[in-house]
């Protein structure tokens with residue numbers, strides 16, 4: 001048995017609390033232990049308390065991690081990423097700086113379709129190597145679990161290829177990946193004249209194949225005018241449910257087409273984006289017990305200004321989540337600390353609410369709330385030591401990595417000290 005003690009922590013942010021996602025004022029309750037410590041046994045948390053008390057109860061042969069008076073947070077849980085792709089979209093990034101809009105670039109053959117072309121042309125090794133590099137980035141930012149969507153294959157063969165890559169790289173990185181099938185991300189070029197036939201392909205071929213091989217836990221769709229409208233989204237997501245997949249949905253990002261209301265009707269676990277969602281959508285999410293996943297970096301990176309109504313959602317009692325939306329087009333960042341900065345400055349969430357939204361609430365949305373997302377006895381010892389004393393500094397200083405060391409199951413997986 002391997003025993004470790006983490007001592008001398010300025011603030012041990014435990015998020016100890018009810019065994020469910022946090023809502024309303026609970027979002028600001030972090031369960032901070034000042035001058036704290038933790039005892040870890042075989043990668044699992046055995047005790048938390050004051051540093052002095054932990055030191056006293058540690059057996060003689062215990063190895064010590066001295067936090068040196070620094071902050072410790074649970075490993076971040078990033079509940080919305082699209083990390084599997086080949087190439088990048090740096091050229092488009094510059095085109096947008098020169099005045100082109102995301103929609104114009106997509107209409108001229110760029111955007112999601114450009115990444116699909118590169119991803120299809122690649123051998124499985126290329127996106128795998130790139131995804132492993134990205135996994136290192138997530139860990140370096142203090143993230144220890146991500147939800148990972150497919151969605152750049154858009155054919156039976158290529159979607160299966162990318163979901164198998166997620167499975168394969170899981171054995172090669174300490175980062176935990178939770179797979180989501182996003183075959184309904186866009187209509188691929190070859191089906192451009194007959195989008196209805198692509199929808200049949202998703203329903204009749206892709207969903208059954210993904211489910212039969214157990215390659216995904218969740219199914220997602222880009223519910224948006226010009227992509228998959230409300231009726232089509234209802235049809236595809238109902239088929240996904242029949243295959244035993246749980247639902248996460250991209251809704252109300254560019255236009256308010258009633259996507260949040262649909263997510264509630266379908267019993268989705270999460271409704272993601274919600275930049276355009278108004279009061280009726282927020283009410284529906286509450287009644288449907290759907291968790292909102294807010295993605296402020298995609299608003300920021302596209303140079304837009306309309307962020308989702310986080311405060312109204314918190315006031316309505318929703319169990320809000322924040323995530324990076326890491327992808328090559330609209331949100332090329334793996335950094336939850338950057339998201340915490342944006343949430344505080346642009347959406348007026350407090351730093352404490354941000355921490356809850358990127359740990360315990362995100363963990364519950366991925367069906368892992370009993371194992372990760374807080375530092376409580378019996379949970380995995382996934383945590384990070386930051387180069388600061390106060391959790392608010394993680395959101396306050398931006399553009400500089402403050403992670404000093406990151407641990408998964410008690411093992412150091414990144415060291416920047």
Ligand SMILES: [Zn+2]
Pocket residue numbers: 080082250325327
């Ligand atoms: Zn997305």
